[in-house]
Amino acid sequence: xxxxxxxxxxxxxxxxxxxxxxxxxxxxxxxxxxxxxxxxxxxxxxxxxxxxxxxxxxxxxxxxxxxxxxxxxxxxxxxxxxxxxxxxxxxxxxxxxx
Amino acid sequence: xxxxxxxxxxxxxxxxxxxxxxxxxxxxxxxxxxxxxxxxxxxxxxxxxxxxxxxxxxxxxxxxxxxxxxxxxxxxxxxxxxxxxxxxxxxxxxxxxxxxxxxxxxxxxxxxxxxxxxxxxxxxxxxxxxxxxxxxxxxxxxxxxxxxxxxxxxxxxxxxxxxxxxxxxxxxxxxxxxxxxxxxxxxxxxxxxxxxxxxxxxxxxxxxxxxxxxxxxxxxxxxxxxxxxxxxxxxxxxxxxxxxxxxxxxxxxxxxxxxxxxxxxxxxxxxxxxxxxxxxxxxxxxxxxxxxxxxxxxxxxxxxxxxxxxxxxxxxxxxxxxxxxxxxxxxxxxxxxxxxxxxxxxxxxxxxxxxxxxxxxxxxxxxxxxxxxxxxxxxxxxxxxxxxxxxxxxxxxxxxxxxxxxxxxxxxxxxxxxxxxxxxxxxxxxxxxxxxxxxxxxxxxxxxxxxxxxxxxxxxxxxxxxxxxxxxxxxxxxxxxxxxxx
Numbered sequence: 121x122x123x124x125x126x127x128x129x130x131x132x133x134x135x136x137x138x139x140x141x142x143x144x145x146x147x148x149x150x151x152x153x154x155x156x157x158x159x160x161x162x163x164x165x166x167x168x169x170x171x172x173x174x175x176x177x178x179x180x181x182x183x184x185x186x187x188x189x190x191x192x193x194x195x196x197x198x199x200x201x202x203x204x205x206x207x208x209x210x211x212x213x214x215x216x217x218x
Numbered sequence: 219x220x221x222x223x224x225x226x227x228x229x230x231x232x233x234x235x236x237x238x239x240x241x242x243x244x245x246x247x248x249x250x251x252x253x254x255x256x257x258x259x260x261x262x263x264x265x266x267x268x269x270x271x272x273x274x275x276x277x278x279x280x281x282x283x284x285x286x287x288x289x290x291x292x293x294x295x296x297x298x299x300x301x302x303x304x305x306x307x308x309x310x311x312x313x314x315x316x317x318x319x320x321x322x323x324x325x326x327x328x329x330x331x332x333x334x335x336x337x338x339x340x341x342x343x344x345x346x347x348x349x350x351x352x353x354x355x356x357x358x359x360x361x362x363x364x365x366x367x368x369x370x371x372x373x374x375x376x377x378x379x380x381x382x383x384x385x386x387x388x389x390x391x392x393x394x395x396x397x398x399x400x401x402x403x404x405x406x407x408x409x410x411x412x413x414x415x416x417x418x419x420x421x422x423x424x425x426x427x428x429x430x431x432x433x434x435x436x437x438x439x440x441x442x443x444x445x446x447x448x449x450x451x452x453x454x455x456x457x458x459x460x461x462x463x464x465x466x467x468x469x470x471x472x473x474x475x476x477x478x479x480x481x482x483x484x485x486x487x488x489x490x491x492x493x494x495x496x497x498x499x500x501x502x503x504x505x506x507x508x509x510x511x512x513x514x515x516x517x518x519x520x521x522x523x524x525x526x527x528x529x530x531x532x533x534x535x536x537x538x539x540x541x542x543x544x545x546x547x548x549x550x551x552x553x554x555x556x557x558x559x560x561x562x563x564x565x566x567x568x569x570x571x572x573x574x575x576x577x578x579x580x581x582x583x584x585x586x587x588x589x590x591x592x593x594x595x596x597x598x599x600x601x602x603x604x605x606x607x608x609x610x611x612x613x614x615x616x617x618x619x620x621x622x623x624x625x626x627x628x629x630x631x632x633x634x635x636x637x638x639x640x641x642x643x644x645x646x647x648x649x650x651x652x653x654x655x656x657x658x659x660x661x662x663x664x665x666x667x668x669x670x671x672x673x674x675x676x677x678x679x680x681x682x683x684x685x686x687x688x689x690x691x692x693x694x695x696x697x698x699x700x701x702x703x704x
Contacts, residue, residue, distance in 0.1 A: 125589070125592075132579075135582050135583055136579065138582050139538065139566075139575075139578050139579055140542075140562050140563050141563065141566050141567050141578065142563050142564075142567045151576070154576060154636050154637075155576070155579065155580065157636075158530075158576075159583075161527055161640075162530070162584070162593060164524065164527050165524050165531075165596055165597060166592050166593070168524065168596065170596070170600065170603055172599050172602045173599070173602060174595050174602065175598050175599070175601045175602035175605060176430060176598055178416050178417075178605060178651075178653030179416055179417040179460050180417075180462065184459040198323035198324075199323075201321060202319075202320055202321065202323075202549050202550045203547065204546060204547050204548075204551020204553060204554065205547075205552070205553045205554040211548075212554045213554050213558045213561075214555060214556050214557050214558035214559075
């Protein structure tokens with residue numbers, strides 16, 4: 121187990137890109153300080169030796185597939201209710217390729 | 219304090235509890251509620267009202283009353299709903315600029331169930347943005363103010379629901395709880411707030427923060443109405459595969475049973491690093507329960523002190539995934555312009571607040587290659603340890619107790635760093651990690667500010683929690699501490 125984990129400004133920009141959020145020059149100082157303070161606190165569990173399996177569900181596992189029969193669908197108008205940009209029956213987004 | 223006698227029918231129970239007032243004109247009730255909300259608007263508890271919908275529902279109930287038709291168990295009760303729960307045709311914002319204009323096209327399961335029982339939904343309440351916070355200060359619509367001291371926080375993230383309940387504008391409210399978000403504001407406003415067992419209440423229609431942690435639950439000024447609302451919303455839902463098939467007991471009847479001989483374990487670690495003014499009120503509250511026939515003993519749970527970092531790692535990891543869907547296109551979007559990638563980044567940067575961005579960022583980090591094993595997987599192992607330790611404790615105890623909050627409500631803007639805010643959840647998060655039910659009860663005042671007692675139950679044992687809680691209510695008369703509310 122190596123020492124304390126500290127994130128650099130370059131790494132912050134890398135992760136911001138993964139999150140699809142941009143960080144300005146003025147914000148990055150404060151973000152670096154906050155993130156590293158929080159990570160130092162998270163560090164308290166890194167050194168724990170626990171020989172139990174990880175737990176991701178606290179509930180009983182449910183087999184809950186329904187019968188393969190047509191069920192209700194969303195009305196077309198409802199499907200478009202909250203969309204930002206529409207052209208007839210198409211959702212419009214910004215340019216994806218190129 | 220006279221103990222209410224069990225009587226036939228929930229209506230008469232609620233009348234005895236002073237909730238339904240012998241059932242006056244529901245339309246008039248709605249207008250009075252709206253006046254109350256207007257009179258207390260400085261508290262900023264509400265984001266959106268549904269005046270027409272509430273009046274329409276009240277008029278329908280009145281028509282059916284006049285015809286002598288059978289009414290639902292929530293008939294005539296005015297209910298507020300936290301703004302991360304989908305309500306068809308009624309704006310649902312999660313207190314975020316990202317969803318400022320989002321109007322759901324469907325009702326959450328809990329909303330369907332409330333409407334079926336003739337509950338009257340009057341509006342959507344303020345919260346921390348996307349439920350990320352412990353004070354309702356991260357809301358895009360400004361903070362909600364504490365009912366007892368308007369310069370202080372209401373607690374969070376269900377601050378709006380707690381204050382709407384405390385001030386008497388509504389009789390019942392729905393909150394959601396991922397790391398304490400029902401119990402925290404309940405404690406800070408001297409009301410009752412219950413987080414059910416994970417899987418007890420459907421999350422279909424709840425805008426997700428931490429999917430393995432979130433639960434919707436009731437808030438009220440007293441126990442029996444909270445028990446009734448839980449009754450209505452609980453139960454299996456085919457649209458949420460994490461809901462349980464465990465039968466739903468009659469929670470109101472269960473609450474009325476005596477708690478003699480029930481064993482309460484005081485978790486020692488829950489009293490460390492707690493303001494002495496808070497812990498002394500908790501000990502007083504526990505003595506009330508001892509006098510009422512409960513057996514109280516101190517117990518240790520060493521893994522409790524690792525609950526907070528484990529919780530935040532898991533919650534942030536889950537939220538980074540859950541909030542990836544917000545791309546500015548689908549949920550109240552903008553006109554498309556330029557490259558999709560650029561617009562996506564622009565919208566997410568502008569429309570998420572700082573705390574949300576911080577958590578998405580950290581969640582991405584703890585799941586990334588090279589760090590996932592050390593942080594996320596390790597946190598999941600801590601989670602199993604905490605879950606197993608609670609299970610052992612419930613062999614010897616029926617209910618466990620701690621303070622709900624380590625401090626009294628602080629001044630709005632008073633906490634200096636994000637980490638200081640996270641530390642406020644130290645008492646509540648272990649419960650979400652283990653998926654257990656827990657309730658916060660009013661435990662009196664210190665420096666004229668409310669203190670909450672947290673009781674934790676075994677899985678699907680809300681009945682025992684409600685039983686002890688109702689006895690506690692009868693012994694203390696805590697509903698009167700809210701003054702002339704309602």
